[in-house]
Amino acid sequence: MKIDRAEVFRYMRTDRAKVDAVLESRLAAVETQVLAAVRPAAYWQLVKVEGCDSAYRVGPLELASRNLYRELASCPHAFLFCATLGAGVDALLRQTACMSAADLVMVQAVAAALIETYCDECETRMAAEVAAAGETLRMRFSPGYGDLPLATQKPLLVALDAQRRAGITLSETFLMMPSKSVSAIIGAGPVGGARPRSCQRCGKLDCEFRIEE
Amino acid sequence: MSFVELCKKGVVVLDGAMGTELQLRGLAIGESPESWNLSHPEIVREIHEAYFEAGADIAYTNTFGANPAKYHGAEPLRDVVAAAVANARAAAGRNRLVALDVGPTGRLLKPAGDFEFDAAYDAFAEQIRLGAEAGADFVAIETITDTYELKAAVLAARENCSLPVLATVALGEDGKLLTGAGVDAIAALFDALKVDACGFNCGLGPDRMLPFVRALAERVNVPIIVKANAGMPRVVDGKTSFNVDPEQFAADIAACVRAGARIVGGCCGTTSAHIRRVREATAGFVPDVSAPVRRSVVSSYSRAVELSLDDTIVIGERINPTGKKKLKEAYRSGDTGYVLREAVAQAQAGAQILDVNAGVPGIDESAVLRSTVEAVQSVCELPLQIDTSSPAALENALRHYNGKALVNSVNGKQQVMDEVFPVVAKYGGVVVALTLDENGIPPTAEGRLAIARKIIAEGAKYGLERCDFVIDVLCLAVSAEPDSVEVILESLRRVRSELGVLSVLGVSNISFGLPARPCLNAAFYALALGAGLSAAIVNPLCREMMATYRAYRALTGRDRNCSEWIEAAESLVPAATVAPANIAATVQSAPSGQDEPLGPLAGAIRHALKADSERIARELLAAGRSPIEIIDGEIVPALEIVGRGFETGKVFLPQLLMAAEAASAAFEIIRASLAQSGVETTARGPIVIATVKGDIHDIGKNIVRSLLENYGFRVIDLGRDVPPEKIVEAALRHQCRLVGLSALMTTTVPFMAETIKALNAADPAIRTFVGGAVLTADYAAEIGASYYAKDAMASVRIAEEFFK
Known part of the structure; x- marks a missing residue:
């Protein structure tokens, strides 16, 4: 997988133009370590979206989130999706944490950029699966976004048999392990129906990664 | 017939999938398959009977998810397990055997996850006791993806029943478990735990398992199990399909048998048709008697x-x-x-x-x-x-x-x-x-x-x-x-x-x-x-010892082409000293936006040159500069400049941390020198820090710990997912007056509030500082924190102020 350096610097909240060779060379070493630790796995299912906005079903999931419903508007289908970089990244994070916080920040940023890249790669494959039916994908919508409760993780990952298919488990507080994992519901509907991706639709105004347009 | 007698007869055939068969008969995705032992016993029996009729010697009970850590069905677990064994027994009759199927807990064990080894053991033990009481002939642990969970399951079986124990793990495409073990490490653990048979199930089709079966056969002396998927699953509109047909499946299984497998069957997506063909394809196979492995x-x-x-x-x-x-x-x-x-x-x-x-x-x-x-x-x-x-x-x-x-x-x-x-x-x-x-x-x-x-x-x-x-x-x-x-x-x-x-x-x-x-x-x-x-x-x-080790291996041909020697060469010769002129050049060329005059050590620290900082600290000491003067005149001002640079957006987090590490390395040289002359330096503190209960994200907390330590504070780090009572206990035991708490998720902030309350109740003099992605100054005040730390440097400032 290719590391998106611009994303890495964004996650480190670091202005790439202002860093020196010392940091660049440490980052290069960290990237090698992360790539060696990554064991990506993903799994998805294409399911039907049925019902109206107060109570609707996405495959086996009964949901009430209005934010997600708006995202799924006019979508006859949706993908249930999970992906992870694997437990090796967590092992590397633990090891790095006891040796160098600077490296830790870099491992974290590189891994965060990589899981996004991996999800994007998976989306390309999912998009190809529905292209023949004239459908395109909507945004990746994860439990915890907007009014979709974090607790939706549980039925979502159970439906995916995520432990067996991708090695993802949940803590009692619905956090995914390995930590560099993503779960989501992704609408598939008519071409042209997708709304543009935008931070403006999100209510988290103090998000440190918010992009103003 | 016992399990041991059965194994002597040649190839033993297991059953095929249960879960995907139940789904074909109406089990909804997400519904508990175990409940069907009670609600639809006739269907479960029918599936078992079809496998036996196809030629299976053994049925795995429908108890894959009947682990108390995972099972949340309405019916009591005891009834579920008893019904599952009874259903399999009813189909098995007298000549075939019933294996208690034991799946994973569904939780990830520490340190990769948040589940205690002993808790996993207890969960397995309960299911296994119930299965043994219900009359299973042996225990079949399967689909394990972590060696630690494998160990918990096998120990639980060994210590809670007297039945033979089979264990299989689910490999990824690369032949490794989720937590990283390859066949060599898995085999070592199978061997250590003395399972009666071992191998692989789920995860892969039998063709992909073949090389791993071969590798396992070179490493264990007990019968090898292969219970493979019918290829890879694909779900469209809620229907799961698998891509390997019975003919191909049986041919691939036969190849696994030739490679050393002795107990074979099917996992996800396999049907009685698959098992029938496996029985036929492996009938009459006479295994070689190979010499036992001794490694x-x-x-x-x-x-x-x-x-x-x-x-x-x-x-x-x-x-x-x-x-x-x-x-x-x-x-x-x-x-x-x-x-x-x-x-x-x-x-x-x-x-x-x-x-x-x-x-x-x-x-x-x-x-x-x-x-x-x-x-x-x-x-x-x-x-x-x-x-x-x-x-x-x-x-x-x-x-x-x-x-x-x-x-x-x-x-x-x-x-x-x-x-x-x-x-x-x-x-x-x-x-x-x-x-x-x-x-x-x-x-x-x-x-x-x-x-x-x-x-x-x-x-x-x-x-x-x-x-x-x-x-x-x-x-x-x-x-x-x-x-x-x-x-x-x-x-x-x-x-x-x-x-x-x-x-x-x-x-x-x-x-x-x-x-x-x-x-x-x-x-x-x-x-x-x-x-x-x-x-x-x-x-x-x-260095001398590793040089001897590597030289021996290079000289005796164990390190072929001396490649390891060459790779390690840099670490085997004394560190070359960088000419001071180079440092000066690096220091001057590095853009940090600060131009006040500094000594050489402060310069090296500011530019995060750790090795140079150590070397210059040594040189300054050798030149007769007093340790206190080096600390006050170089290290402290350098840290101050970097800290201020971070606060004003001129220095970024990785640079701040690297500079702090360089400072800490230089300080360690000086501390050692002081210690030699009998002066002990004492760190300020202690400060207890923890990521609160429920939260497993600890990167932010680890950064804070490291920066506090580099700034000269003694930190007691309690880790992540720490319950309030443990934080209180540690604060009291270490007579700690300042406690740092971190939480990343909205859902775990209540535990932070609970911890602050508990600390206040235990000792009103204790002050707390809190941080984490979802916190704000207002939110921190609302939950009763003494200070809000918006970033790692703010934590240092709070500690400096507190211990002034």
Whole structure:
């Protein structure tokens, strides 16, 4: 997988133009370590979206989130999706944490950029699966976004048999392990129906990664 | 017919999928399949009957998810398991067998996850007791993806029933488990836990399993199981389909049988048609009788290390407090960080196994050894040598060790053998055998070999074989025993030639009481290697020792093309000193937006040049600058400039942290110099920090810990997912007045509020600072925190203000 350096610097909240060779060379070493630790796995299912906005079903999931419903508007289908970089990244994070916080920040940023890249790669494959039916994908919508409760993780990952298919488990507080994992519901509907991706639709105004347009 | 009798008959055929069959008959995705044992017994029986009719010898009960940690059905677990066994039994009749299917807990064990090993054990034990009571013929543990969970499950089966235990793991495409173990490490654990049959299920189709079956056959002596998927699953509109048809499946399974599999069946997506073809394709197969495998392997959660008479390995000695004041201090004060840094540094230096010893007077060795083993395994994937003379501590550590350990040690004393061998027999392991007994250490090689023979013979009574031993012929100081070296070398040669057994030595003992020890140690190490030493317990951070080890392997053709030598060459010669002019150039060219005049050390720190900072600190001391002057005139101002740069957006987080690490490295040089002149520097603090209960995201907290330490504070880090009462207890025990709490998720902030309340109730003088992605100053005030830290540097400022 290719590391998106611009994303890495964004996650480190670091202005790439202002860093020196010392940091660049440490980052290069960290990237090698992360790539060696990554064991990506993903799994998805294409399911039907049925019902109206107060109570609707996405495959086996009964949901009430209005934010997600708006995202799924006019979508006859949706993908249930999970992906992870694997437990090796967590092992590397633990090891790095006891040796160098600077490296830790870099491992974290590189891994965060990589899981996004991996999800994007998976989306390309999912998009190809529905292209023949004239459908395109909507945004990746994860439990915890907007009014979709974090607790939706549980039925979502159970439906995916995520432990067996991708090695993802949940803590009692619905956090995914390995930590560099993503779960989501992704609408598939008519071409042209997708709304543009935008931070403006999100209510988290103090998000440190918010992009103003 | 028993399981053992069945295995003698040739290839044993298992059943196929249960879950996907139930789905075909109406089980909804997400619905509990186990509940159908009670609600639809006729359907479950029908599936079992179809498999038996197709030729299966064994049915796995419909209890994959009947683990109390995972099962949340309405019916009591006891009833579910009893019904499942009864359903399978009804279909099995008298001539076929019923295996209690035991799936994973659904939780990820620590340190990768948040579930305790002992809790996983308890969960497995409950299901297994219920299954045994219900009359299952044996236990089939399956679809495990983590070695630690495998160990918990097998121990639970061994200790809670008397049935045979089968265990299979689910490999990824690359032949590894989720937590990283390949076939070699998995096989080592199967061997250590003495399962009755072992192998693979789920995850892959049988064609992809073939190379891993071959690899397993070279490593275990029990029947190998293959219960493969019908290829890979694909779900469209809620319907799952698999892509390998019965014909192909059976052909691939037959190939696995030729590669060594003896118990075969199907997992996800397989049907009675698959099993029928498997029965036909494997009928009449007569397995070769191959010689048993004898290998000396130890393992961790992800790695296996084979000890061999054809090569030699390095065991890192630094986590042993004997003669190490700092480590003793670290054990006494519970400073795990120090131990972990030693572990990672040794691994990076090239050690293949790490010794772990916690024998410090006045501490609870059993508890500390176990927690140290667990902590080291959380950051380091090397197998460990568990080093203790206490049988209780050994058992506690071995039980919780993730893998197959090297055990240090047994000796020829009858009482010691009586205590140690049962523990090793139970948990598995390769044992270091010291050639001493009730009469002490024999002065001759003959005497030491006699003890080695006695130990090996006694071990045989417990099922240990020669390959399970490493003989330590004991290294005595040459200053006290001038003839000891020749005795040691002769013993090494004879252990190899007469016993055909591996050897080990604690090499550094040879120079005890003499100056310039590394040189003597290295010379003796070379002699011992020449005499056939299989493993050396040495300091891998000592350049001379690693140079000797690598040179030996390069010179004797073990390091082919000297490639490892060349790769390590840089670390084997003394560090080249960078010319001061280069530093000046780097310092000047580095853009940091600050231009006030600084000394050379402050410059190196500001630009995060760690090695240079250490070197310049040494040079300044050598030039007669007073330590206090260096600290106040260089280190503190440099940190201040970097800190201010961060606060004003001119320096970024990684740069701040790198500069702080450089400062800390320079400070450590100065602290050591002060300590030599009898002046102890005391860190400010202590500060207790933790990520609160429910939250497993600890990167932010780790950054804060590190920065606080680099700024000269003593930090007691309690880790992640820490319950309020533990934080209160630690704060009181360490008489700590400042506590830092971190939470990343909205859902875990309530635990933060609860912790603050508990701290206030325990001691109103305790102040708290909080941080984490979802917190704001207002939110922090609302939950009663004394301070809000918006970033790591803010935590430092709070601590500076607090301890002023």
